[in-house]
Amino acid sequence: MTHIVAIAGSPADKSKSTELIDKVFRQLEQTGFTTKLISVRDISAQELIYGAAQDSQSLKTITGHIERAAGVVIATPVYKAAYSGALKAFLDLLPQKALAGKVILPIMTAGSDKHLLAIDYALKPVLSALGATQVLSGFFVSDQQAKRDQLGLLSLDGETEQRLDEQVGLLVSLVRLSVSQQAVEAEIY
Numbered sequence: 001m002t003h004i005v006a007i008a009g010s011p012a013d014k015s016k017s018t019e020l021i022d023k024v025f026r027q028l029e030q031t032g033f034t035t036k037l038i039s040v041r042d043i044s045a046q047e048l049i050y051g052a053a054q055d056s057q058s059l060k061t062i063t064g065h066i067e068r069a070a071g072v073v074i075a076t077p078v079y080k081a082a083y084s085g086a087l088k089a090f091l092d093l094l095p096q097k098a099l100a101g102k103v104i105l106p107i108m109t110a111g112s113d114k115h116l117l118a119i120d121y122a123l124k125p126v127l128s129a130l131g132a133t134q135v136l137s138g139f140f141v142s143d144q145q146a147k148r149d150q151l152g153l154l155s156l157d158g159e160t161e162q163r164l165d166e167q168v169g170l171l172v173s174l175v176r177l178s179v180s181q182q183a184v185e186a187e188i189y
């Protein structure tokens with residue numbers, strides 16, 4: 001089965017960007033993918049700040065999940081006009097080309113639309129440095145568009161939900177294409 005992982009870049013315990021991953025995963029699982037959530041909170045603060053040792057078990061488990069994945073969802077809040085510092089510290093621990101050959105769906109939540117282009121100017125260059133070449137345009141949502149209802153559940157307005165569905169649909173199509181291309185190449189060589 002095709003595996004898709006998500007990296008949750010919010011250090012917050014209750015996080016909108018992480019809850020959006022849950023939403024995306026529900027759709028991906030209905031489509032037949034297996035999923036795995038990885039959070040910056042899965043790595044100790046010590047390892048995040050000072051760098052994890054080569055034999056760190058938590059890092060080995062995480063890189064193993066990423067290696068097996070055909071697609072990667074990366075969700076982060078906008079912090080100070082860019083992605084979270086915790087996400088940067090996490091990405092710095094990954095192997096040099098950890099995202100090569102994977103289809104990437106970037107997701108950003110933000111307080112307002114002021115940093116609407118943060119996916120393009122801040123996140124994408126880092127993804128590219130990690131070897132990603134197939135990066136979707138991504139999903140940016142402000143706190144006005146992603147509100148909590150009375151039960152505390154995250155709800156998106158219709159237009160916003162549709163934008164997310166479109167990106168998930170593209171992720172599914174591109175991952176399927178990439179998996180079938182790799183299968184053909186494996187037969188040829």
Ligand SMILES: Cc1cc2nc3c(=O)[nH]c(=O)nc-3n(C[C@H](O)[C@H](O)[C@H](O)COP(=O)(O)O)c2cc1C
Nearest residue numbers: 010012015016017077078079080081109110111112
């Ligand atoms: C330290 C910090 C810095 C932030 N900086 C920005 C910012 O520069 N621009 C913005 O639009 N929102 C900013 N926000 C708001 C968050 O991006 C927003 O509330 C987001 O939805 C939080 O996502 P999360 O619940 O997944 O952590 C900031 C929030 C925090 C805590």
